Amino acid sequence: MGQDRQQLLLAKTCLLASQILMENGSELSRIDSTVKYISNTYSEGNDDIDAYVTSTLIIITANDPMDTDMQPLVLVEKTSVKSINLTKIDEINRLSRAFVAHELTLPELYRALQQLRKQNLLSVPKATAGSFLLSSTLTYLGTQNLLNSFLAGLFGMMGMYLVLRIYKYLHRPFIGELVVSAIITICVRLLMLMIPLSDYNAIIIGALFPLLPGVQLTTSINDIFDGNLISGPQRLLSAMILTLTMVLGSLLVYTIWR
Amino acid sequence: MSFLHFILNLILIFCASVGFAMAVQAPNRSLLITGTIGAVSYIPNIIAATLADDLYYGIVFGVASVTTLCFFAARMYHIPAFILLVPGLVPYFPGQKMYQMIMSLFQQDVDQFIENTSGFVETSLCIYGSMLIVNLALPFIVSFFKKIKQKQAKNIAD
Numbered sequence: 001m002g003q004d005r006q007q008l009l010l011a012k013t014c015l016l017a018s019q020i021l022m023e024n025g026s027e028l029s030r031i032d033s034t035v036k037y038i039s040n041t042y043s044e045g046n047d048d049i050d051a052y053v054t055s056t057l058i059i060i061t062a063n064d065p066m067d068t069d070m071q072p073l074v075l076v077e078k079t080s081v082k083s084i085n086l087t088k089i090d091e092i093n094r095l096s097r098a099f100v101a102h103e104l105t106l107p108e109l110y111r112a113l114q115q116l117r118k119q120n121l122l123s124v125p126k127a128t129a130g131s132f133l134l135s136s137t138l139t140y141l142g143t144q145n146l147l148n149s150f151l152a153g154l155f156g157m158m159g160m161y162l163v164l165r166i167y168k169y170l171h172r173p174f175i176g177e178l179v180v181s182a183i184i185t186i187c188v189r190l191l192m193l194m195i196p197l198s199d200y201n202a203i204i205i206g207a208l209f210p211l212l213p214g215v216q217l218t219t220s221i222n223d224i225f226d227g228n229l230i231s232g233p234q235r236l237l238s239a240m241i242l243t244l245t246m247v248l249g250s251l252l253v254y255t256i257w258r
Numbered sequence: 259m260s261f262l263h264f265i266l267n268l269i270l271i272f273c274a275s276v277g278f279a280m281a282v283q284a285p286n287r288s289l290l291i292t293g294t295i296g297a298v299s300y301i302p303n304i305i306a307a308t309l310a311d312d313l314y315y316g317i318v319f320g321v322a323s324v325t326t327l328c329f330f331a332a333r334m335y336h337i338p339a340f341i342l343l344v345p346g347l348v349p350y351f352p353g354q355k356m357y358q359m360i361m362s363l364f365q366q367d368v369d370q371f372i373e374n375t376s377g378f379v380e381t382s383l384c385i386y387g388s389m390l391i392v393n394l395a396l397p398f399i400v401s402f403f404k405k406i407k408q409k410q411a412k413n414i415a416d
Contacts, residue, residue, distance in 0.1 A: 025282075027340055086284040086341045093338050122283060130280025134348070137274040141267065141349075160281065205354055210281045212353030215344050221386045243353070247360040 007073060009106055010042050010049065011062040015075045016113045018051055018058045021092055025084035027219045028053055028228045034096050035060070038109070041100045055234040056080055081238070083167070084215050087121045124164055131160035131210040139206030143199055151191070152206030155184045160210050173238075174245045177211050181249030184208065189257055208246055213239035264304070271349050272297035279345035288337050295331065295346040299323040303349075314384045317350050321388040324350075329396050352381040 014035045021031045031053050039049035039062075052059040062073040095116070099109045135156025140149035159180045166176035184207045188200050197203065216239040224232030275296025276289050284292065299320045307316025324346040332339035355378035362370035 030338065030340060084282040086279070086282050086288075086344070088283075089338060090285045090288070090341055097336070126280050127283065130277045130282075133273050133277030134281055135277075137270045137277060138349075141270050141274070205357060208357065209353070210278070212351070212357060214278075214348060214351035214353045215282060217351065217353065217356075217382070218344055218347060221382070222389075225386065225390055240356070243356045244360055247357060247364060250361070251364050 006106070007062050007064070009110060010039060011060050011073050011075050013106060013110045013113065014038055014049055014051060015058060015060045015077055016110065016117065017092055017096065018053055018060070019077055019079050020088060020113065020117050022053060022055070022058065022079045023081060023083075024086070024088040025081055025215055025219065026089050026092075027222045027226075028231055029222070029226050030089070034092065037096050037100050041102075042106055054228075054231045055238070080173075081216075081235075083122070085121055088116065091116055091121075122164070124161065127164060128157045128161050132157040135206045135209050138209050139202060142206070143202045145198060147195075148197070148199055148203050149206070151188075151197075152203045152209075155187060155203065155207035156210050158187075159184055159207055163211060174242060177242055178245040178249045180211065181208060181246040182253050185250045185253040189253065204250060211242075211246060213242045216242070267304075268297045268300055271300045275345045275348055278348040282344065284341055284345060285337070287335075288341050291331055291335060291337070292342050292345040295324055295327045295342060296349060298327060299346065300349070314380055317381060317384040318388045321347065321350055321385050322392050325389050325392040326396065329392075347385065350381070350385055352378045352385070355381055 017034050017038060018031045021034060032051060035049060035051040043049070048061075048063040050061045052061075056078060058077045058079055060075045062075075092113075095104065095109060095112050098104045099106070104112065132153040136149045136153030139152035140146070143149065162180045162183065163176040166179060167173075170176070181204075185204055188197070188203055188207075191197065192200055216235050220232050220235035220239060222232075223235060226232075272293040276293040279289050279292045302323045303316040303320030305316075306319035307313055310316075324343065328339045328342040328346060331337070331342055355374055359371060359374035359378050362374050
């Protein structure tokens with residue numbers, strides 16, 4: 001019985017670690033390797049722990065190969081990519097390394113993961129400042145125009161702030177990006193009535209840079225090349241839908257404006 | 259391209275990589291590393307693009323240098339390579355091409371759509387092909403050099 005409880009705790013720990021990684025945009029190979037490190041460290045190869053992970057579902061199976069009478073343990077959890085937060089991925093890496101080095105016991109690791117999941121490591125000032133830096137620098141690289149790059153940075157910062165706020169209240173993907181791209185396009189068009197802007201499209205695209213799904217594209221292609229033909233195309237589709245919603249937002253404004 | 263213009267571009271790419279890392283909530287200890295990787299990758303990018311007179315060769319070599327530097331930096335600083343790789347690739351992401359591709363589709367501009375789609379697909383192939391080749395080759399190269407070092411150490415001991 002005690003061993004069953006330990007195995008259940010091991011499986012729940014692996015499930016929780018996988019969930020946090022998936023929710024924060026990690027690639028699948030990292031999730032697989034984290035589960036393997038945790039299970040191999042704890043059971044020294046005596047327990048067979050496997051993880052099957054897609055963008056919306058995580059299945060953890062635990063089996064003791066030495067005990068033929070034992071029913072395999074299966075844990076299933078729904079999940080989704082909520083946001084990209086590399087700090088949480090780094091924290092999971094740190095905790096799993098500490099566990100592998102025997103600095104943490106399994107119950108301590110489980111508690112630490114539970115606390116990490118509840119923690120809100122999102123820093124809105126950091127995200128908005130980063131968006132300003134990204135939008136302004138990439139727009140300057142493309143247009144060599146200080147005014148355009150400053151405006152792109154400003155609207156990029158505003159866009160990131162609004163997307164984070166909209167997601168906080170609605171908890172729905174894509175809506176924030178649709179609304180924000182429309183707002184940015186409106187702001188640029190209104191500004192054009194007052195100041196002649198040389199390349200307003202570059203300002204809009206520059207402002208949307210932080211929201212464009214570069215990370216999702218990278219992880220989806222990584223997953224496909226790793227042989228994950230369910231989650232890889234899922235993420236690729238999600239990235240394309242995200243871009244589509246941003247384009248739709250801008251197009252709506254162009255159409256109404258005309 | 260003048261030297262000052264080159265230095266300015268290096269600084270801009272450094273700032274862009276750091277900015278993106280901040281936007282995706284990368285840990286603070288990785289910001290400087292990721293910015294440096296992004297900026298350093300610009301050098302092989304510009305050399306390859308100038309010599310071959312083709313933007314895509316620059317992307318291949320730029321991405322290869324980002325992937326290689328992330329591989330070694332991850333081991334030196336105990337940071338997951340993924341955290342360094344994603345912001346380092348920001349100058350090469352085809353997100354803008356994808357946006358323009360979909361926009362031209364809705365505007366029924368067929369020529370632009372074909373041009374943007376081919377640009378998006380070619381950029382994506384360059385990026386991910388380069389990453390795949392480097393990810394496959396690097397472990398072999400590293401283990402090869404480790405074997406040479408072990409042989410040299412053994413010879414010295416003998």
